[in-house]
Amino acid sequence: MKIPLSWLRDYVDINLTVEELGQRLTLAGIEVAATERIGADWERDKLFVGEIVRIDPHPDADRLVLATVVYGGDAPMTVVTGAPNLYPYKGQANLGLKAPFAISGARLIDGHSEEKKFMRLKPSKIRGVRSEGMVCSEKELGLSDSHEGILILPPDAPVGMPLVDYMGDTVLEIELTPNLGRCLSMLGVAREVAALEALTLKRQQPLLQEIAGRVAPSEMPDPAPVAEPFCQIVIEAPDLCPRYTAILIRNVAIGPSPRWLQERLRLAGQRPINNVVDITNYVMLEWGQPLHAFDYDALAARAQRTGQAQPTIIVRRARPGERMTTLDDVERALTTDMLLIADTAGAIAVAGVMGGQETEVNERTVNVLLESACFNNINNRRTAQALKLFSEASTRFGRGIPATLAPLANRRAAQLMAELAGGEVVAGVQDAYAVRQRDVTIELTNAEVERLLGIRVAPADLRRTLEAMECRVDHDSGEGALLVSVPWHRLDLEIPADLVEEVARGIGYDKIPATLLASALPEQRHNWPIESEEAIRTLLAGCGLQDTINYPLISESDNARLLAASSGEGWTNAQAMAGYQLPALLRPADSVQLANPLSVERSLLRSSLLPNALQVTAANLRYTERWAAFEIGRVYWPLAGELLPQEARHVSLVMAGPRAPAWWQGSTTEELDFYDLKGVVETLLARMGVPQAQVQFAATTHPAFTRRVARVLVAGKDIGILGELHPAVRRAFDLPMQGRVAVAELALEPLVAAYQSDIPMQSISAYPAIKEDLAVIVDEGVRAAQVAEAITEAGGELLTALRLFDVYRGDQIGDGQKSLAYRVIYQAADHSLTDADAARLRARIMRRLEETISGRLRASG
Numbered sequence: 001m002k003i004p005l006s007w008l009r010d011y012v013d014i015n016l017t018v019e020e021l022g023q024r025l026t027l028a029g030i031e032v033a034a035t036e037r038i039g040a041d042w043e044r045d046k047l048f049v050g051e052i053v054r055i056d057p058h059p060d061a062d063r064l065v066l067a068t069v070v071y072g073g074d075a076p077m078t079v080v081t082g083a084p085n086l087y088p089y090k091g092q093a094n095l096g097l098k099a100p101f102a103i104s105g106a107r108l109i110d111g112h113s114e115e116k117k118f119m120r121l122k123p124s125k126i127r128g129v130r131s132e133g134m135v136c137s138e139k140e141l142g143l144s145d146s147h148e149g150i151l152i153l154p155p156d157a158p159v160g161m162p163l164v165d166y167m168g169d170t171v172l173e174i175e176l177t178p179n180l181g182r183c184l185s186m187l188g189v190a191r192e193v194a195a196l197e198a199l200t201l202k203r204q205q206p207l208l209q210e211i212a213g214r215v216a217p218s219e220m221p222d223p224a225p226v227a228e229p230f231c232q233i234v235i236e237a238p239d240l241c242p243r244y245t246a247i248l249i250r251n252v253a254i255g256p257s258p259r260w261l262q263e264r265l266r267l268a269g270q271r272p273i274n275n276v277v278d279i280t281n282y283v284m285l286e287w288g289q290p291l292h293a294f295d296y297d298a299l300a301a302r303a304q305r306t307g308q309a310q311p312t313i314i315v316r317r318a319r320p321g322e323r324m325t326t327l328d329d330v331e332r333a334l335t336t337d338m339l340l341i342a343d344t345a346g347a348i349a350v351a352g353v354m355g356g357q358e359t360e361v362n363e364r365t366v367n368v369l370l371e372s373a374c375f376n377n378i379n380n381r382r383t384a385q386a387l388k389l390f391s392e393a394s395t396r397f398g399r400g401i402p403a404t405l406a407p408l409a410n411r412r413a414a415q416l417m418a419e420l421a422g423g424e425v426v427a428g429v430q431d432a433y434a435v436r437q438r439d440v441t442i443e444l445t446n447a448e449v450e451r452l453l454g455i456r457v458a459p460a461d462l463r464r465t466l467e468a469m470e471c472r473v474d475h476d477s478g479e480g481a482l483l484v485s486v487p488w489h490r491l492d493l494e495i496p497a498d499l500v501e502e503v504a505r506g507i508g509y510d511k512i513p514a515t516l517l518a519s520a521l522p523e524q525r526h527n528w529p530i531e532s533e534e535a536i537r538t539l540l541a542g543c544g545l546q547d548t549i550n551y552p553l554i555s556e557s558d559n560a561r562l563l564a565a566s567s568g569e570g571w572t573n574a575q576a577m578a579g580y581q582l583p584a585l586l587r588p589a590d591s592v593q594l595a596n597p598l599s600v601e602r603s604l605l606r607s608s609l610l611p612n613a614l615q616v617t618a619a620n621l622r623y624t625e626r627w628a629a630f631e632i633g634r635v636y637w638p639l640a641g642e643l644l645p646q647e648a649r650h651v652s653l654v655m656a657g658p659r660a661p662a663w664w665q666g667s668t669t670e671e672l673d674f675y676d677l678k679g680v681v682e683t684l685l686a687r688m689g690v691p692q693a694q695v696q697f698a699a700t701t702h703p704a705f706t707r708r709v710a711r712v713l714v715a716g717k718d719i720g721i722l723g724e725l726h727p728a729v730r731r732a733f734d735l736p737m738q739g740r741v742a743v744a745e746l747a748l749e750p751l752v753a754a755y756q757s758d759i760p761m762q763s764i765s766a767y768p769a770i771k772e773d774l775a776v777i778v779d780e781g782v783r784a785a786q787v788a789e790a791i792t793e794a795g796g797e798l799l800t801a802l803r804l805f806d807v808y809r810g811d812q813i814g815d816g817q818k819s820l821a822y823r824v825i826y827q828a829a830d831h832s833l834t835d836a837d838a839a840r841l842r843a844r845i846m847r848r849l850e851e852t853i854s855g856r857l858r859a860s861g
Helices: 020-029 086-091 162-167 178-183 184-197 207-208 259-267 275-287 295-305 376-387 392-397 405-420 446-453 457-469 497-505 528-542 556-562 610-620 674-687 727-732 750-752 784-798 836-851
Strands: 002-004 029-038 049-058 060-069 077-081 093-103 107-109 118-120 124-126 129-131 132-134 169-174 232-235 243-250 292-295 312-317 323-325 331-333 339-343 347-350 368-374 431-433 441-444 474-476 482-484 546-550 627-637 646-656 694-700 705-714 717-725 741-747 768-778 798-807 818-825
Touching: 020 029, 020 169, 020 184, 049 162, 060 086, 060 132, 077 129, 077 132, 107 207, 118 674, 162 169, 178 184, 184 275, 184 457, 207 323, 207 405, 232 243, 243 312, 243 405, 259 275, 259 674, 275 292, 275 392, 275 405, 292 295, 292 347, 295 339, 295 347, 295 368, 295 610, 323 347, 339 376, 368 405, 376 392, 376 627, 441 497, 446 457, 446 497, 457 474, 457 482, 457 497, 528 546, 528 627, 528 646, 528 674, 528 750, 556 610, 556 727, 610 627, 610 741, 646 674, 674 694, 674 705, 674 717, 674 741, 674 750, 717 727, 717 750, 741 750, 768 784, 768 798, 768 836, 784 818, 784 836, 818 836
Parallel strands: 232 312, 546 627
Antiparallel strands: 002 169, 029 169, 049 060, 049 093, 060 077, 093 132, 107 118, 124 129, 243 368, 243 431, 292 368, 312 339, 323 331, 339 347, 441 482, 474 482, 627 646, 646 741, 694 705, 705 717, 717 741, 768 818, 798 818
16 A cells, blocks of 8 residues: 555644654554655756746747746746647747746756666757756656656646645555555554544544544444435345445546546556546545446446336346456356346446446446445455456455445545536435444453553553544443443454554554563473474485475376376375375375365365476576475375365475586586485485384386386385486476486475484494405395395494495306495404404305395405
8 A cells, every 4th residue: 555645644744754654653563665755856956846938939840849937046948848738839928837847957867768867957959949947747757657748737836836845745655464454545544643643633524524533333324315316226145245325426527637636546556547437546545445436327228128217236146157247358257156236137347346347437428326335355355366356446345344434435436526527416325234334342451451461551541542543432330441432444343452452553562661471481392393394404404405395286287297107097095005105196186176276277285295396496407407405395185085185294305417516627427316315315314313224215116207216115114205207207397308307205204203303322443443345146136225134134233334336247247147246344342353253254244145145255356
């Protein structure tokens, strides 16, 4: 919401500087996000309000004229200008046109430059005529991009006044939380300023004079009924529209609004259109009540087609299959939960969102039916969201508007249409008030204020603060509590805590002192799920991976892209392994569908973290050659017969690109692959406290991966999957086809269960170790993990390290066999090992290998 201070001062005298006002509002919960100063670059001694008293033709140029300007200087100044809107006055004197006038040395924006470029005005000869000043356009002043002619000021503009004093302004841009919908208007903000600074709200307008400060809804008088009914109003959905009012204005003259109104709309961020539409926008910004203007004659013609003598306004829900064309020339499909404004011929507006095309005000409109109504805020938000139609009106209706406001804003707009559009207002208001706004009275005690704020507020200060917010405060004769009657324009005050918040805002959050807790802090306990999750983040970041956060919503095509290399069957929950479910990569039919998705791209709850991870990887690999990242998040699976899905927390890992960056001695062509990511997973499991003996990587197959894919098991239970993506999947996600993309997805629950914050330390042996290499020949079908397991069991405590460093297949060992070379280290904690000790260990290892997997030692040489 943009608040021009010149407009705000119509309702309250502000004694603060702009900075002080912004700080006071912000500390009261109304955040001032930005401050724009209109005319900050206008120099007081070089830019003035000028009066063009004469226009003469240029002696040597048909497209230029000579303008004689009075601007408060010693003598009038004649300048050369090519402004098209001055051509009609060529050869005329005693004009009295008012316009911004700059003298030599003024700092202006270059009107002929496409960019915002400042220049200094210098005296010059233009086609032989010397010119030392300039009548200015809006672009040269920085007001807009308009450069088609000079800016014509109102006739009452004071000649010689510095332009900054006449047109300069300051606009505060405020950002509001949902409960501050009342501040989406000039009067709403004026009430806040008046309350916070103990000022009096100005009530020069006749309508404002009618409204006392502390009025309950039931005390607000209903508007006078119309003497001659011009329409009927039928509210068929009172739960969605408690009040609907209409006023008829006859014989309006559609045309441009006066400059003051256009300027206020521009400063508030609105585009002027015509006087009728501008008045509805002006009153919306002034009072906070959106209005809609119908062409009354179009409504009457529709009524006649259905045999009605006069229009009947019907407020109802949409019918099944109903459609209508809105003002933006789009035919929209409506659902039965949407509220419509209709007549006997059909829908004419989506209530509180947008009007219909057939009844809109246009240049031929003569009679205007002005609507001002109150709609259910939740239904309005849902309708605007479903139709993707967001506007200033729906923003206000979506936050709640009091029913009492409808006839007041309607009467204000009718007054302006009489003044600015020459309209004749039909006396009275057609008012259908189906559900009256209720009175709210709240009981508040000093003890409750002290309990919530932590400070004691004097009863007099408490009463004064609440009355400044236009509440009516009475004493309860029984318990000494305050009975606070909420004014009609405060829908956000419902319970005592709401009043206490108002007290805090009135005091100023910055003035509430910090207080200690009255009781001792409870004993601090570990939150292992959170601590273990943070430990995983720290470990993966230490491995060089970047933390990412993604939305839990995906599209139906995302799961399908993961199965691009298969026939489309994939895995389902029923096929997932026992224990911790693997990333299911479900078919769309097996996923959790949203009932009201924001878009087709966000229509499912993800069943795997991989779609998001691959999308992020593809986006980043466009700008960087190497990407390594992880995400910790939730996945969702449908449960038969259950309303809510099953949720689980997973971690995904992705690595792609060169293994090492290029440097001055050269670069490597090696790419990150399955084994790099396997090393990260092994490190993660080890540092989380999972014993190495319980970790197993079992080869498997999966449609999303190449042959390099493995199940990750802990204590025999599946916790995830690890592998290199299939080329078809990479192509489906727009990933580079060069190199490899290694991904993994693991369940967090087993890692959290195994997490040890304090891993016990092991003593370091002071005795030397014996290192030797063992090359073991085994059948091709024997896995390296089986060999390592046999060596580890046979070596016992004296085997302190084991590493596979070579795999050989060839003529020297025969077909169907392979040689696995291991570096083994023997070391005792309490004595030095001898060669005989090493020989005994080697023999024991070879016996175990021969007995378990038919392995034999490969002869050297």
